[in-house]
Amino acid sequence: MQKISQLFLIFFTILISAQGKRFFEDGEVQLKNPVEKVNLTYASDLPFVKVNINGKIYNFLFDSGAPTVISNTIYSELNLEKKHKSKVKNSQKNKQEQIFTQLPEMTVDNVIFKNIGVVVMDFNSSELGCFKIDGILGANQMAKLFWRINYSENSIETTKDLANFDLKDYETVIPFETKAQKTPTVIATILNKKIDLTFDTGFTGRLKITDSNYDPKKVKQTVETYGTNSVGAFGAGKPVSGYIFIADEMVLGNKTFQNELVMTGSSSLIGNEFFKDFIFIMDWKNNKIYMKRIKNNPPKLESFGFGYRFVDAKPLVAFVFKENGLPIHIGDSILSINTVDLDHLNEESACNYMINRVEKDYKTIEIKVKRDGKILDFKLDKSEYLK
Structure with missing residues (x-):
């Protein structure tokens, strides 16, 4: 189910020199061993692994959309040498200059990575800090092995030899x-x-394409939106208009998927809302992904x-469906939802409600907001769109 109450998390891409x-x-x-099992915790639609660096355990995001990253704290604790600096761009097109270095050793269960x-x-900026992430095990590190991922069983397996994974039932093959x-x-192939x-x-969401790839003439059902619907490594993007729609068909690799839910934005991504229905194998040697539903x-x-x-x-409304009659506005300060006070939170409790949304299990909510100095009360029903 696509959840539109929290923001989608996306981390970052990089502008790379030679x-x-x-x-x-x-x-x-x-x-x-020929096949190693790696600890995985799949929580809040994100995969996390525990890594050992210099005898200390850290929490890393397992993120194929980013390179390997360490926190400022790890960099300082290990007294690592700066190799160079380069501009980094996140999914929201925000840029910052970051240090690049080399990590002498990282152990992930029985897998040892060097240099x-x-x-x-x-990792303490914006909503990112709530996940208490110390780093990212990224694509440049993943590419040295074959990986089999199963979110449903909190399972990752890795090997140096693809023959150790039986591909017989992996019906979807996607070159990359x-x-x-x-x-x-x-x-x-979406919208032809x-x-x-x-x-x-x-990426915690399902499918996202850039605004330039959206063609309203080829869409039967759509919801128009406005605001900020995702957060990257350096914070949120600017509020913009967008769309959520049903694509009658999506061709991906050797398979055609029917009635896929797609949203528009600043990046084109496929993420965990899609992946969690599959076991998938990532193969950088042959540049293929194998998926078994x-x-x-x-x-x-x-x-x-x-x-x-x-x-x-403070919880602030950042994203709305542009439909007639919706009483909630961009910029409204949310004071409470179903009598849960959200106006007097410390950092820890704000993070708790950011990850564990008050309204997630309700069909109807009573919400109190503050707008232009006035306090307003509304009762809202959850609706299913694009049926």
């Missing part, structure tokens, strides 16, 4: 190309257009018609 491309080729990996090129960044940091890009989608395990949950869009983000521990 020097940077070589940087992400560095490193080596050692396995104790991996990494980017250094602050890679960006400089090894991020896989797949080609999908071939669109490059980043295969992104750091384990669930059949047709996508549907249920929403109260708005989304919100927390700014300085």
